[in-house]
Amino acid sequence: MRSTTAQSSSSSNAVSNSNNSRIGLTLITLILCLYTFGLIESIWHLPTPNHKSRSWLRKLTKKRGSGGDPKEAAVVFGGTINVAKSGLLDIAEKDGDDDEEEEGDDDNNNNQAENEQGRLIPEAKWPVSIRDEDGNFEQVLHPGHKAKGNPDVPMMLPKFWIDDPVSIHQHKLMTRELAMQIGSCIMPNEHGSKARGDDCPINERTIYVAIASYRDWQCRDTVISIFSRAKHPERVRVGVVDQIVEGEDGPCDAPHIPCKEDPEQELCRYKSQLDVFQVDAPLSIGPVFARHIGHRMYRGEYYYMQSDAHVTFTRNWDTDIISQQEATQNEMAVMSTYLTDIVGSIDENGDSRRNTRPIMCNTDYEAGQGNKYLRHGSQPEAMPTIRGEPQMEPYWAAGYSFSRGHFVVNVPYDFYQPMIFQGEEMSIGIRGFTIGYDFYAPERSVCFHHYAEGKNAKARNRVPHYWENSNQFAGTGQKAMYRLLGIVHMNPEIDQEKWDHSEEEKYGLGGVRTPELFYDVFGVDVVHKRAEQHLCQFVETGKMHKEFKKFLRPDGMGVDYSKITFRFKDPLKKHKK
Secondary structure, X not given: OHHHHHHHHHHHHHHHHHHHHHHHXXXXXXXXXXXHXXXXXXXXXXXXXXXXXXXXXXXXXXXXXXXXXXXXXXXXXXXXXXXXXXXOOOHHHOOOOHHHHHHHHHHHHHOEEEOOOOOEEEOOOOOOOHHHOXXXXXXXXXXXXXXXXXXXXXXXXXXXXXXXXXXXHOOOOOOHHHHOOOOEEOOOOOOOOOOOHHHOOHHHEOEEEEEEEXXXXXXXXXXXXXXXXXXXXXXXXXXXXXXXXXXXXXXXXXXXXXXOOOOOOHHHHOHHHEEEEEEEHHHOOOHHHHHHHHHHOOOOEOEEEEEOOOEEEOOOHHHHHHHHHHHOOOOOEEEEOOOOEOOOXXXXXXXXXOXXXXXXXXXXXXXXXXXXEEEEOOOOEXXXXXXXXXXEEOOOOOOXXXXXXXXXXXXXXXXXXXXXXXXXXXXXXXXXXXXXXXXXXXXXXXXXXXXXOHHHHHHHOOOOOHHHHOOOOOOXXXXXXXXXXXXXXXXXXXXXXXXXXXXXXXXXXXXXXXXXXXXXXXXXXXXXXXXXXXXXXXXXXXXXXXXXXXXXXXXXXXXXXXXXXXXXXOOOOOOOO
């Protein structure tokens, strides 16, 4: 009996030891798997030397749909949004720690100065970069996929510098004192503040340049031009929304040769002043969304400039355009135009050969996306009628815009307008008008556009366009156009139930003027979808400028349209009395 019991006990111990070994091996295997996964994640977040593709690693980490359904496959793209430059973390794939995020929010709040009217304005900083703001990103759902009814595609985007524009303009005219609190200076005053308003020397006023690029090989040359031709490049910061296919398209901040071989290249020398937010091209839903992200990247600079990704600048463009801006004596001035073609426009020294400039006045209705809307046509270009200052015009253009930085704060690009191309200029322009902004044509062009014409046609026609994604987001543009036109009161015939009213106040109108006032003054009939013709005879000749400048407010806070009784009528058409 004793022997049998001993044998049984020995057998039991052997089984127990075997089970323990298996459990131990399982735990070791699990730990090794977790370690390997952590190692892969760590490698993923390392800087990418010379911007080589990481597609092999993405195949290991991105989620794939199990079937052939395109809606299911759309989830693939959610993990590829990133701030991908200079060793930045891939924000979209970083889970983050809740405690760290809360701490970051507290730090951000501590940096905000509350003015006497109870509004929060962040502290003016320079230098500044979204790369230093890991805790200042927020998760949003891709508006194109959401509008289409696809599975949600989460994205991490920079937070707005000021999230609520209404907290600034409050549906009334912004005061000059408040406007002076927005805009950074390179050097602080005696109190340590870099928000110095008019006291900031002209050459120390910072400039934020926003560029939306879609698979454009000329993007980096545009950035090079901005830094190389500026008289004071130290006060310029460029934010690029770079929509590319990684491995096929060159990133906008990739220098022509490695920085270690030539560190004095502009893309190397000024890399700390270049923020590139990289987006997978299949997620592109048009310029409105890309420029919306660009507006989110603004960080309180004194001036704001918007440009296309295929533009060449002139020598000393920064001092030239600022001098023109200040010549308006209008804090609410926004200079904007369709750019002249690059061919024959700049000499070997980088100076402009042109003494003419375009002006925005030729606009009429067209039909598209199930709607009728105003669209800019070709704009007249001639010698400026008004000399010594920019000339007033009624319309705003997306291809080039220069203003004070508070224009971005007060008139942010609408998040809910996927697949919109025609119409964005009416949205920003008319919303800006209602908040109190006035539009001007620059007296001198400081940059020129590479159009797909003449000798540039072959090269430019190779650049893809975002509408290669049209099938994926079919139908979303029509709904977005309902919203765009509805917000600016341009489609009174459409039932308001047909369009999305999300955050309408944030991306909506001001209270200084109404859209109806704009339509009345400049001859737009939103009911019958007609525009009075030959508006350029009133604008290009300088009549608008001479007549309306009389009503510029004494403090320079915009034109007082309540005193303007003029209503444009086609001068070549006989009107019934």
